[in-house]
Amino acid sequence: MSFRRGRSTVFTENPVSVTSFSAVGGKKEGEGPYASCFDYLDSDGYFGQKSFELAESAMQGLALQNALEKRGIEPKDISVILGGDLLDQCIGTSFGIKDFEIPFLGIYGACSTVSEGLAIASVLADSGAADIAAVITSSHFCTAERQYRFPLEYGGQRTPTSQWTATASGALTVERRDAPPYIRAVCFGSVVDKGVTDANNMGAAMAPAAYATLSGFFKDTSMRPDDFDAIVTGDLANAGSRLLTDLAGRDGLDISKKHLDCGRMIYDQNTQDVHAGGSGCGCAASMLAGYFLPEIREGRLKNILFAATGALLSPTSSQQGMSIPGISHLVWISNEKGD
C-alpha cells in the first residue's frame, strides 16, 4: 500500500530498499574521477561484440548479472524488470535482457529512465505486486552519437553546450526489506516544454522539468532543500545546472549548496574534453548505482533527492523544427526508515 500526497508524490508504506546495485562503464568513464565506482570497465567499448548496439545490450546484461550476483539471486527470483534506453524502439534493453527470461516492462523516459524505473519499481515492491523488482538502463556514446547526430567517422565540431553521452549502464534491485538505502517517496514528473529547440543544449531543455518536479515535491511534502544532504539531477551538465539553480532561486528556493549533477561529476571537465558534461541514461544510472547508493547505504549521505532528467526529442522531431520537451522523475532515497 502506498499513499499519495499532493499532485504527484507517492510515499512508500513499507520499508522499501534498494538491495543491490551495479554500475558498468566504458574506457572514458574509467578515466574519470569516479572510475573506482564501476564494477567493470570495458577497454574498447565493444564489450566483446561486433556492433556498438550489441555492445550496449551486452553492457546491460553484465550490469544486471552483477546486480543479481551481489544480491545472491537468480533471474527467476526477480518478479519484474523495468528498463529502457535511448536507442530507437529501446533495442538496447530488449536485446540486453531477453535471455534472462524475466517479466519485462519497457519504459521510456530518455535520460530520466533510471529514476522512472526506480519510482515504478518502488511502488510495485511496496504494493506487493513484485517481490523483487529490478531496474536497468544504459547509454553508449557510439550508438547514441550515430543515431542522434552524425556518423562516428564524421568528427564534427561540438558546441560548448553539447554533452558527452556516457557509455555506462546501471542495474538495481528493489524490494521490501529493512535495510538502507530506503526509498521513502517518489514523484512522477510531467512533461515540460519551454520552447528550447537547440538539440545541442539539452541541459536548457531539461532544467525547467527538473525544477517543476523538485518544486512539486517540496510543495507536496512541505519539505525544504535543507532537509537533504544532496539534490541530485541526472545530466543537466554545466548550462542546465546553472539554469536550474537560477530558476529555483527566483522562487526563493536556494538549492545552490545542495545541488549535484551526475553529468558534471562523471568526467573530469578539465582534462576529458566533454564540453558541458556527461549525458545519457547510463550517466545518471551508473552514478546512482556506483556512487550515491553505496554512500547512502554506508551512512555517509543520509537523505538525497535523486531526479534524473530526460529530453524527449527525436531526430525526426528536431528535423521538423519542434521544441524539446523535458521530463524529470524524482526519488527520495534515505539511510533512515520512514515512520
Add this chain to the structure above:
Amino acid sequence: MSFRRGRSTVFTENPVSVTSFSAVGGKKEGEGPYASCFDYLDSDGYFGQKSFELAESAMQGLALQNALEKRGIEPKDISVILGGDLLDQCIGTSFGIKDFEIPFLGIYGACSTVSEGLAIASVLADSGAADIAAVITSSHFCTAERQYRFPLEYGGQRTPTSQWTATASGALTVERRDAPPYIRAVCFGSVVDKGVTDANNMGAAMAPAAYATLSGFFKDTSMRPDDFDAIVTGDLANAGSRLLTDLAGRDGLDISKKHLDCGRMIYDQNTQDVHAGGSGCGCAASMLAGYFLPEIREGRLKNILFAATGALLSPTSSQQGMSIPGISHLVWISNEKGD
C-alpha cells in the same frame, strides 16, 4: 494492495475499474467493420496538422480529451498517465500529452503498449499510488510506414504476411470503483525470441510471446480457456493467429473457439486489402477502448483475457540481421467483481 500468484500474475485486491475509454481512428478504420466503435474518425489522417507525426500526437490528445470528458474530469484529476507509441523516442506520446500537464510515465512495449499500460495503471490504482491513472497509445500508418519501411511515395509491393498499421488511438482511465469493467488480474510478459528475422511477418515473431504469457497465466491461476468468453490478442493477424492456436494446441490447450485477434477484426479482409490484417499500438488499443470494454461493461461479454502483443525490433536491429523479440502483457477484464 495487490497480491502475486505464480511467476508473473498479479491480482487486484480492490475493485479496480476502467471508468472511461475512447477510440479515435482514421479513414481506413472508418471503412472497417468496427467503424461505429470509434468516437471520432478523421477524414484524411492529418487531424488538422501539417505533418503525420504531429497528426499522431493530435490523435492522442483527442482520444485523451474524449476519455476525460466522458468521465467528467479535468487533466488535473488524473494522478498519472502511462503512454507510448511506435515512433522513435515515443514522440507521438510526448508531444501528444504535454499540454495536459499530467504526471507522465513513458512506456515502450511496441504494439503491446496498451496492455502494458493498463496492467501498470491497474496496480497503481489498486495500491493507492494513483487515484485515477490514465493510459494512452497510438499508431499511424503514415508515420510507421516511413519510419520502419519505405517512403510513403515508394509504393513497394507488400508480402502476404505483412500487416497494415492502424491509424488509431485508444485512451482509458483506471481507478478504484465498484462498477464494471473490472481489472481482476494482470500478467507481465517476458521477452520471447524464437529467431524469426522476417520483419514482414511480425505475427510469427509475436505469437510465441502471446502463448508464453497466456500459458503462464493459466499455470499461475489454474484457470482454463473455458473460463473466458474470449481470449483476445493484439495484432497477430492471420499468420500469427494460426501459430498461436497451433502452439497452444500442441500443449493440449484448446483456445481455437475463444481466440479473437484485433488485427484480424479491425479491417474487412475481403475488401480492404490489408494482407494479413491490422497492426500497430492503436489497433489493439482502439478495439479495446471502442469495442471490448463497452461489451464487458454492458455484460454482453463477462470475462476476457486481453493480451496485446509487441514486436521489439527496430530498423537498426533488422538491418544488423538480428531476430525479432516479441512480448505480450495480459489483463483479465471482467463484468464481475472479484471475491
